Amino acid sequence: MLFSILTLFPDAVESYLDVGVLGIARTRGLVQTRVVDLRDFSRDRHRTVDDRPFGGGPGMVLKPEPIVEAVEWLEARHGEHRRIALTPDGTTLTQGFVESLASPPASSEEHEDVKPILLLCGRYEGFDERALELLQFERLSIGDYVLAGGELGALVLIEAAARLVPGVLGDDRSAVEDSYTTANGGALDHPHFTRPRVFRGRSVPDVLLGGDHGAIDQWRLEESQKRTQRKRAQQEGSQPTNNQDA
Numbered sequence: 398m399l400f401s402i403l404t405l406f407p408d409a410v411e412s413y414l415d416v417g418v419l420g421i422a423r424t425r426g427l428v429q430t431r432v433v434d435l436r437d438f439s440r441d442r443h444r445t446v447d448d449r450p451f452g453g454g455p456g457m458v459l460k461p462e463p464i465v466e467a468v469e470w471l472e473a474r475h476g477e478h479r480r481i482a483l484t485p486d487g488t489t490l491t492q493g494f495v496e497s498l499a500s501p502p503a504s505s506e507e508h509e510d511v512k513p514i515l516l517l518c519g520r521y522e523g524f525d526e527r528a529l530e531l532l533q534f535e536r537l538s539i540g541d542y543v544l545a546g547g548e549l550g551a552l553v554l555i556e557a558a559a560r561l562v563p564g565v566l567g568d569d570r571s572a573v574e575d576s577y578t579t580a581n582g583g584a585l586d587h588p589h590f591t592r593p594r595v596f597r598g599r600s601v602p603d604v605l606l607g608g609d610h611g612a613i614d615q616w617r618l619e620e621s622q623k624r625t626q627r628k629r630a631q632q633e634g635s636q637p638t639n640n641q642d643a
């Protein structure tokens with residue numbers, strides 16, 4: 398799985414790519430990343446990449462030239478990419494989307510068609526619209542709120558996809574049994590407990606200590622269903638809640 402990231406903050410992106418699951422995945426060659434500095438495609442000695450919006454208004458807009466030239470440069474060297482711009486007006490990221498990136502179609506014909514993924518991270522007020530139109534970018538949001546740029550969104554997507562690549566997690570079951578996986582019908586994960594058995598007066602549920610794996614599986618299934626139903630009901634509202642006490 399190969400990601401090219403176009404950003405104004407290559408160092409910040411690289412430093413996150415180096416740690417944890419992503420660091421391991423990259424070291425093992427299971428995920429490859431290429432980080433490109435958009436400022437390298439500026440045309441002036443101040444390395445300017447933004448300008449004031451036509452029509453007035455606050456903030457600055459990313460100019461089209463550095464974006465288009467960076468993509469052309471990248472694709473001339475490394476082939477055509479699936480182009481995705483991180484932006485709050487994009488389609489909201491879901492586990493289903495992540496799974497579709499991580500597990501391309503099984504048939505070999507289609508498989509040959511799998512392209513590296515280009516992630517364009519915006520800053521300021523956004524991108525000049527023409528750059529996205531000309532290059533037919535897909536638009537992706539990581540949620541209905543506004544960040545200062547797309548870098549966190551790009552990292553969210555890469556991390557979510559990387560942990561689905563076989564061999565990246567210590568135990569491949571983790572990815573299958575996790576919350577939201579389509580294999581689980583999008584259900585949420587059950588609660589987890591570890592030692593000590595009693596912590597500040599709260600005990601681990603007895604069923605988990607009894608060694609009856611049928612009963613444990615049943616309990617986990619029921620807890621997973623409760624969490625999933627509770628979360629779906631909450632989605633009407635927007636405030637996070639304390640699931641344990643609900």
Ligand code: ADE
Pocket residue numbers: 483484485519537538539540541542543544545546547550
């Ligand atoms: N850039 C700014 N806000 C964003 C969001 N919510 N998702 C993706 N990219 C963004």
